[in-house]
Amino acid sequence: MTAAARRGTADAAARVRGLRKAFGAHLVLDDLDLDVACGERLAILGASGCGKSTLLRCIAGLERPDAGTIVTSGEIGVVFQEPRLFPWLDVACNVGFGARDAHERARVADVLGLVGLANAAKRLPKELSGGMAQRAALARALVRDPSLLLLDEPFAALDALRRIELRTAVREILEFTRASAILVTHDVEDALALADRVIVLAGSPAEIAFTGAVGADATRAAILAALGVVEREGHARRSAS
Numbered sequence: 001m002t003a004a005a006r007r008g009t010a011d012a013a014a015r016v017r018g019l020r021k022a023f024g025a026h027l028v029l030d031d032l033d034l035d036v037a038c039g040e041r042l043a044i045l046g047a048s049g050c051g052k053s054t055l056l057r058c059i060a061g062l063e064r065p066d067a068g069t070i071v072t073s074g075e076i077g078v079v080f081q082e083p084r085l086f087p088w089l090d091v092a093c094n095v096g097f098g099a100r101d102a103h104e105r106a107r108v109a110d111v112l113g114l115v116g117l118a119n120a121a122k123r124l125p126k127e128l129s130g131g132m133a134q135r136a137a138l139a140r141a142l143v144r145d146p147s148l149l150l151l152d153e154p155f156a157a158l159d160a161l162r163r164i165e166l167r168t169a170v171r172e173i174l175e176f177t178r179a180s181a182i183l184v185t186h187d188v189e190d191a192l193a194l195a196d197r198v199i200v201l202a203g204s205p206a207e208i209a210f211t212g213a214v215g216a217d218a219t220r221a222a223i224l225a226a227l228g229v230v231e232r233e234g235h236a237r238r239s240a241s
């Protein structure tokens with residue numbers, strides 16, 4: 001099968017079929033299928049290096065699959081682990097940088113308000129805390145009014161309190177915008193707080209080793225078990241296998 005990625009009017013926010021991606025001789029993903037329904041919030045967990053970001057980057061169009069098809073519908077916004085702001089542009093200009101037309105430029109003030117940065121529009125990135133910088137990156141992703149938000153460990157660089165604050169902000173924004181989302185995270189609490197459904201990738205090439213709905217079968221214990229983590233007396237450790 002040849003690789004193809006296209007925008008469609010699919011009823012799904014993202015539909016992945018037969019995805020293969022290798023880096024040299026290292027086959028990271030092979031024949032992977034995944035559907036994300038419109039409005040669904042999916043969290044992807046898995047051991048470090050198993051291919052979570054590669055999958056997300058393929059869906060984002062930032063990585064070219066070796067085989068398979070990826071169909072997404074609507075606009076995509078991407079937020080990375082680090083904010084990737086232009087240091088010489090103020091927050092409003094950073095957020096507006098990706099705007100393609102007057103309509104999107106007019107949204108800058110709205111999305112800054114949405115992420116809680118209305119009063120920081122004129123600040124340079126060096127004048128922002130880590131949490132504020134990541135909020136600016138989130139605003140930049142939102143300025144095109146994406147129907148699918150791809151979040152690659154967006155809270156990983158933040159301390160525990162900022163992490164919870166931004167996680168809450170993202171949840172409120174997703175509820176407000178009704179956007180679909182795919183969140184790559186190492187944190188089970190992030191997944192439980194933000195997602196409707198959780199998948200765990202495992203193996204090499206990576207397969208979907210677990211899939212479950214939050215509030216039903218995707219419990220904390222079930223996700224940890226799928227990750228190979230056993231909990232004893234309040235402490236979690238990796239299983240010996």
Ligand SMILES: Nc1ncnc2c1ncn2[C@@H]1O[C@H](COP(=O)(O)OP(=O)(O)OP(=O)(O)O)[C@@H](O)[C@H]1O
Nearest residue numbers: 023026028046047048049050051052053054055186
């Ligand atoms: N551009 C690249 N060139 C070569 N190898 C790569 C490249 N990008 C990723 N890899 C490799 O592909 C594998 C999967 O990487 P990926 O970043 O998708 O994993 P991950 O599950 O997101 O890991 P982590 O949780 O540590 O971020 C890793 O072995 C990684 O070293």
